Amino acid sequence: MSENKIGKYPFVVEPFHTDFAGKLSLGVLGNHLLNCAGFHAADRGFGMAHINENNYTWVLSRLAIDLQEMPSQYDKFDIETWVENVYRLFTDRNFCVKDTEGNVLGYARSVWAMIDLNTRKPADLLELHGGTIVDYIVADKECPIDKPGRIKVSAPVPARTISTYYSDIDVNGHVNSIKYIEHILDLFTLDYLTKKRIARFEMAYVAESYFGDTLSFFVDTLAEDDYAIEVRKNIGGENPEGEVVCRSRVKFCNK
Amino acid sequence: MSENKIGKYPFVVEPFHTDFAGKLSLGVLGNHLLNCAGFHAADRGFGMAHINENNYTWVLSRLAIDLQEMPSQYDKFDIETWVENVYRLFTDRNFCVKDTEGNVLGYARSVWAMIDLNTRKPADLLELHGGTIVDYIVADKECPIDKPGRIKVSAPVPARTISTYYSDIDVNGHVNSIKYIEHILDLFTLDYLTKKRIARFEMAYVAESYFGDTLSFFVDTLAEDDYAIEVRKNIGGENPEGEVVCRSRVKFCNK
Known part of the structure; x- marks a missing residue:
């Protein structure tokens, strides 16, 4: 039964989607994950296009990606996605990244809210579409990574x-979720990234930023190869602390 | 006969591949064009993977894109590509972007050289593979845009x-060809880009830049909505003029 509720989407690592090491860029993987979420939701009547018509939109709140390995240039791989839980204001969607032989390359977890575009308030997921979203819950599929x-x-x-700038901005006028990932990884030197790979990447999206906003990146070193990053917008003037846009935690390991 | 020599590849405009106006980003279109060039060449034994083995690599020298219209979010579209000409040191590859009804959205032209990775010198295209590349020339397909x-x-x-930074760098250690397009468009204000769309975009790639290089963007206004841009790296010190990396010309028109 659960198998039908799990979406599976094939990908190939395109040349311009790799980093200097020839591995799929994390930002591109993030993009693929969010696309899979979109495809999967759309197939079940909960897609952006459909809910936008009804003045709702999905908002990504949390993302955590654990990776054993990144696929290399020209590799084919699959992304599976499924809904693990639905609460009143949030839903948990998980992902598994596999090579074409079915070996797991990594897992990801995401947390989403649905916003009413008129009131800007979160919608009650258990009431939408007569609560049918709960029919898509897959309870018995493992996602063995930390929330x-x-x-x-x-x-x-x-x-x-x-x-x-222009290339940061998505169709909603916001800096797009993936661009934050790129900007955060750009904090690290190529020398460091030559020796390390990303073992886990977490994002907590707190507020939107817009074209022309200034983004400041604050970094704490929590332990060796373990960093916490806070992005704040428009620090200065009447707002010396700025406003938190997102927070991230990146753990690296040796290659 | 020619039909067999023309590659045709289907695409869909993904949500994270649009700009603030909900139109496919030019950088993403450029990425798709270069991927199509790669697919098409690979299918004919002239792909990157194959020629890299033999210590050659394709180098993009020129790109010109003329657009009537950019596809919108979730639109499906096709890219056709074919070889128009092969010279000793260069080959001309053209593209046509069509919607699913076959209406032309735009055309593109590209010029490529093949570099011998050992000597860093251009290879003689008419000698490679016994000159079989000329068998792929399509002489009778129109590409009605300026070179x-x-x-x-x-x-x-x-x-x-x-x-x-890290996210600029491709697998060869160079700033990737697409990132220059993004950085060039980022020179324009969102206010300007709200009123205008890109009618034609040209790139001339002159030299590579690398991680840690500083890129300076010089802009001439040639006429209303018509701009020439030169990107130079590492200006200053012993090199007050820097070194030219690429040049671009961007023509906008009213939306």
């Missing part, structure tokens, strides 16, 4: 401050 | 100077 945790950052000085 | 022209920029002050 997204709480991230706290106390660094007093930003490691980098950047402006936001 | 890439000569671009000259004289602005004395850069409009922007940026550093290069």
Whole structure:
């Protein structure tokens, strides 16, 4: 029964989707995960196009990706996705990344809310479509990675401050969720990234940022190869602390 | 006969591949074009994987894209590609972007050289594989747009100077060809891009840049909505003029 509720989507690692090491970029993997979420939801009547018509939109709240290995240029791989839980205001969607032989390359967890575009308030997921979303829950499929945790950052000085531009902005006028991932990885030197690979990447999306906003990246080193990052917008003037946009935690390991 | 020599590849506009206006980003379209070039060449024994084995690599020298319209989010579209000409040191590859009804959305032209990785010198295309590349020439398919022209920029002050980071770098250690397109479009304000769309975009790739290089963008306004851009790396110190990395010309028109 559960098999029917699990979406499976094939991908290939395109040349311009790899990093300098010839491995799929994390941002591109994130993009693929979110696309799979979209395909899977759309096939079940909960897609963006459909819910937008009804003045709702899905909002990504948390994302955690655990990786044993990143596929290499021209590799084929599959992404499976399924709904693990539905609560009143949130739903948990999981992912499994597999090579074409079925070996697991990694897992991911995501947490989503649905926002009423008129009131900007979260919608009650258990009431939408007569609560049919719960029919898609897959209770017996394992996702053996930690849930997204709480991230706290106390660094007093930003490691980098950047402006936001045209190519950062999505169709909703926001800096797109994937661009934050790219900007966060860009904090690390190529020398460091030559020796390490990403073992786990977490994002907590807190508020939107917009074209022309200034983004400051604060970084705490929690342990060796373990970093917490807070992104704040528009620090200065009347708002010396700025406003938190998102927080991330990145754990690396030796290659 | 020619029909067999023309590659045709289907695409869909993914949500994270659109800009703020909900249209396919030019950088993503460029990525798709280059992928189609790769698929098409690979199917004919001239793909990257194959020629890399033999210590050659394709290098993109020129790209020109003329657009009537960009597809919108979730639109399906096709890209056709074919070889128009093969010279000793260069080959011309053209593209046509069509919607699913066959209406032309745009055309593109590209010019490629093949480099011997040992000597770093261009290879003689007419000698490779016994000159079989000429068998793929399609002489009777129209590409009714101007060839890439000569671009000259004289602005004395850069409009922007940026550093290069992890997410700019491709598997060869170079800033990837698509990232230049994004950085160039990021020179324009969202206000301007709200009123205009890209009618034609040209790139001339001159030299590679690398992780840690500083890129300065010089912009000449040639006429209303018509801009020439020169990207130079590492200006300053012993190299006050820097070194030209690429040049671009962007023509906009009213939406």
